Amino acid sequence: EEQLVESGGGLVQPGGSLRLSCAASGFTFSSSWMSWVRQAPGKGLEWVANIKQDGSEKYYVDSVKGRFTISRDNAKDSLYLQMNSLRAEDTAVYYCARARLLDYWGQGTLVTVSS
Amino acid sequence: SYELTQPPSVSVSPGQTARITCSGDALPKKYAYWYQQKSGQAPVLVIYDDIKRPSGIPERFSGSSSGTMATLTISGAQVEDEADYYCYSTDSSGNYYVFGTGTKVTVL
Numbered sequence: 001e002e003q004l005v006e007s008g009g010g011l012v013q014p015g016g017s018l019r020l021s022c023a024a025s026g027f028t029f030s031s032s033w034m035s036w037v038r039q040a041p042g043k044g045l046e047w048v049a050n051i052k053q054d055g056s057e058k059y060y061v062d063s064v065k066g067r068f069t070i071s072r073d074n075a076k077d078s079l080y081l082q083m084n085s086l087r088a089e090d091t092a093v094y095y096c097a098r099a100r101l102l103d104y105w106g107q108g109t110l111v112t113v114s115s
Numbered sequence: 116s117y118e119l120t121q122p123p124s125v126s127v128s129p130g131q132t133a134r135i136t137c138s139g140d141a142l143p144k145k146y147a148y149w150y151q152q153k154s155g156q157a158p159v160l161v162i163y164d165d166i167k168r169p170s171g172i173p174e175r176f177s178g179s180s181s182g183t184m185a186t187l188t189i190s191g192a193q194v195e196d197e198a199d200y201y202c203y204s205t206d207s208s209g210n211y212y213v214f215g216t217g218t219k220v221t222v223l
Contacts, residue, residue: 035212037158045150045158045201047212059210062116095157100212101148102203103169105157 002026002104004096009109016086016113022079022096022106030074033100036081038092039108046092049081050100064090086113117141117206119215126221133189135218137202140183147185148203149178151196158201162187192222 008020022034035050049060049070058070069082079096093108119139127133137147146165150158160169162178165185175190185204189196202215 037214044199044217045152045203045214047203047214050212057210059212061211100205101160101163102150102158103160103163105159107157 002098004098004104004106006094006096006106006109009094009111011112011114012086013115014087014113017082017084018086018111020081020083020094020096020109020111022081024077024079024096024098027098027104029072029077032098034070034072034079035097035100035102036070036079037095037097037102037105038090038111039095040089040092043092048094051079083111086111088113117211117213119202119204119213121200121202121215121218123216124219124221126223127189127192129194129222130191133192133196133220133222135187135189135200135202135220137185137187137204137215138183139185139202139204139213139215141207142180142183142185142204144207145204145209147178147180149176149185149187150201150203151198152201153198161200189220192220194222196220197222 003025005023036048051070067085071080095108098104149162152158165180166178177188
């Protein structure tokens, strides 16, 4: 059974950093594009970034370019999102999802940016 | 930046047909995907590649696309179909993705 489990969320001050992780199981992680999606409280879904199977291609939504970095470790079946220079508007539940069609999702991890 | 536009809400009675539209300039050449999100839960893929239904998704969910508009249809909507629905697709480059504005479906 395909499973994605996010971790690393929490409370961080504006300007701070946080690294999210997503542990994958039940499918061949190294064969899948992977994506991050977020949802601010009471708001809609927002695509954040995705990464190709070998990490050679990465794409980001404009609002996080230069601040967030997506990466992966295929040996550990893990996806990451390094978030720097965090702003209040980055407060959201962050989901990892499989592939670009987002066919499997984790349960999400909450990131709160506040002083 | 690229945008996908959906109606904010759709309301139907049980057993009726609910149709949710998604408008975007790149849709004539790019696939649309649809997700159902119930309160407090992660989204679930219900339609991919415009018209395909993942295993386990009830047959009452169907998708179509014509020109700049994709449509999710729930035929014979059930109370358990109450949820937010989002379309999703990519811009003309094929590299940058976007979600629609979301539609709240009420079945009562």
